[in-house]
Amino acid sequence: MSTxxxxxxxxxxxxxxxxxxxREHWEVSGPHFAGWEIYxxxxxxxxxxxxxxxxxxGWFGQIIQRSDDGGKTWHQPGTPAGQAPAPxxxxxxxxxxxYDTSSEAGKPLTTHQFYDGTQHPWEFKRVWHLExxxxxxxxxxxxxxxxxxxxxxxxxxxxQELPGLRGHGTGPMWQPGAGGMCLxxxxxxxxxxxxxxxxxxxxxxxxxxxxxxxxxxxNKGLYSKYIPNPTAEVGHCVHHIAMNPSRPGxxxxxxxxxxxxxxxxxDSWQKISGNLxxxxxxxxxxxxxxxxxxxxxxxxxxxxxxxxxxxxxVFRSRTGGxxxxxxxxxLPQKDCYVNVLRDAMAVDSLDxxxxxxxxxxxxxxxxxxxxDSWxxxxxxxxxxxxxxVQTLG
Amino acid sequence: MIRLILPQHLRTLAGxxxxxxxxxxxxxxxxxxxxxxxxxxxxxRGTIRDQITQQRRPFLRFFACEEDLSHESxxxxxxxxxxxxxxxxxxxxxxxxx
Numbered sequence: 076m077s078t079x080x081x082x083x084x085x086x087x088x089x090x091x092x093x094x095x096x097x098r099e100h101w102e103v104s105g106p107h108f109a110g111w112e113i114y115x116x117x118x119x120x121x122x123x124x125x126x127x128x129x130x131x132x133g134w135f136g137q138i139i140q141r142s143d144d145g146g147k148t149w150h151q152p153g154t155p156a157g158q159a160p161a162p163x164x165x166x167x168x169x170x171x172x173x174y175d176t177s178s179e180a181g182k183p184l185t186t187h188q189f190y191d192g193t194q195h196p197w198e199f200k201r202v203w204h205l206e207x208x209x210x211x212x213x214x215x216x217x218x219x220x221x222x223x224x225x226x227x228x229x230x231x232x233x234x235q236e237l238p239g240l241r242g243h244g245t246g247p248m249w250q251p252g253a254g255g256m257c258l259x260x261x262x263x264x265x266x267x268x269x270x271x272x273x274x275x276x277x278x279x280x281x282x283x284x285x286x287x288x289x290x291x292x293x294n295k296g297l298y299s300k301y302i303p304n305p306t307a308e309v310g311h312c313v314h315h316i317a318m319n320p321s322r323p324g325x326x327x328x329x330x331x332x333x334x335x336x337x338x339x340x341x342d343s344w345q346k347i348s349g350n351l352x353x354x355x356x357x358x359x360x361x362x363x364x365x366x367x368x369x370x371x372x373x374x375x376x377x378x379x380x381x382x383x384x385x386x387x388x389v390f391r392s393r394t395g396g397x398x399x400x401x402x403x404x405x406l407p408q409k410d411c412y413v414n415v416l417r418d419a420m421a422v423d424s425l426d427x428x429x430x431x432x433x434x435x436x437x438x439x440x441x442x443x444x445x446x447d448s449w450x451x452x453x454x455x456x457x458x459x460x461x462x463x464v465q466t467l468g
Numbered sequence: 469m470i471r472l473i474l475p476q477h478l479r480t481l482a483g484x485x486x487x488x489x490x491x492x493x494x495x496x497x498x499x500x501x502x503x504x505x506x507x508x509x510x511x512x513r514g515t516i517r518d519q520i521t522q523q524r525r526p527f528l529r530f531f532a533c534e535e536d537l538s539h540e541s542x543x544x545x546x547x548x549x550x551x552x553x554x555x556x557x558x559x560x561x562x563x564x565x566x
Contacts, residue, residue, distance in 0.1 A: 110477060133516040134527040134561045135477060151481075151511045170514040199520065 084113035087457035122212035128204040152231035177234040180240025188250035194450035206261035218258030252276035277312035295343030315417040319366035329359040347396025358420035367395040381412040404450035418461035433459025471556035496551035
């Protein structure tokens with residue numbers, strides 16, 4: 076029997092929710108890292124017991140945590156698990172995210188636009204997203220604020236920036252969204268190890284085809300009426316991108332406003348908002364087995380970050396966009412004013428496909444039937460920042 | 469021997485009690501004390517001072533002997549009572565909501 080492990084990052088710690096393949100009864104473990112913001116945690120596809128977590132705090136900065144036993148125990152890479160550190164020179168560089176300004180491969184630490192349009196120096200603040208390699212448990216990517224992409228090839232002990240992204244030329248035009256200037260989406264192409272997609276608020280989407288050395292913006296077709304040039308090459312507030320691994324050239328995007336799709340690996344985008352009640356939102360994901368089945372959670376507006384009409388509704392399109400149906404069974408349909416953040420939706424790979432999302436109200440909802448019906452796994456966690464799912468065995 | 473009082477979250481990270489005692493070589497300054505602390509507890513690197521700039525994190529303050537030492541030079545000598553271990557150096561997190 077398969078097992079499903081849901082990894083939930085919250086404002087006050089991480090929680091691990093486990094069930095068998097029926098997905099009816101859940102065991103809840105946590106809080107791990109109690110009191111800390113856990114922006115994201117994710118498991119390695121190559122070794123499901125290898126988990127990485129981003130632990131941060133306004134007081135104490137950024138910590139990277141790693142588990143080698145499926146979340147039972149955690150340690151900072153570089154510091155032996157369960158052991159007191161030995162005397163001597165510091166062993167761990169695992170929390171050090173230094174922008175690469177070296178003369179050999181790095182890029183000068185230039186400036187980006189600040190909220191008021193002036194230029195502002197790049198400053199590391201936190202890790203928003205951790206994306207383990209598809210093939211090597213020790214290789215993991217980190218998307219950080221201020222926006223840049225880092226990689227560790229030693230299980231999180233040391234991190235090196237891939238400076239070609241930050242330094243590719245459009246950086247001075249990037250600007251922070253309300254949550255900061257964050258690199259929040261990292262998608263590894265399973266058919267091409269040299270290809271990576273990333274997205275930044277508010278700069279847009281970018282792609283590398285040479286393993287991260289060089290990058291180009293892929294924002295053609297995006298229209299953002301809130302920026303001076305609505306069709307600019309960069310400056311778009313892309314909230315999230317999703318891909319079905321069986322069709323890596325097809326991408327689905329939830330932009331600040333607008334739901335979009337690309338059928339050419341991001342070279343061009345088309346609007347697929349169709350009959351959605353509002354096309355503002357954060358989360359978007361794709362069914363594990365039906366690559367034209369897409370899920371979003373519409374949010375009322377950019378100034379009212381909650382679901383419209385007091386109803387928590389996931390919208391599903393089975394036609395790759397434009398035609399959307401509300402999914403409401405088991406979800407509150409009155410007096411509900413929660414938000415669902417960009418990294419807080421995920422799918423499992425069972426048949427039928429499970430869909431999961433977490434809310435700003437602390438609920439994690441699960442559907443074991445591709446969205447037809449929903450049940451809360453937990454109702455009263457701290458505000459949920461991220462949800463990932465592992466399908467085991 | 470220097471006595472240090474850590475805030476709760478850093479005790480948890482370090483696996484220590486509320487008070488940590490460390491030995492340093494040379495003069496007792498904020499820098500030498502934090503260097504020694506991070507050598508003994510590498511998991512605390514970056515939590516008190518920024519890893520890159522070595523600046524004190526803005527929501528943390530240093531107190532000793534009822535004095536605020538937060539804005540002293542990192543290389544200024546700590547009070548004799550701290551250097552001798554009579555009084556602890558307190559690392560305090562700002563009171564901020566959430």
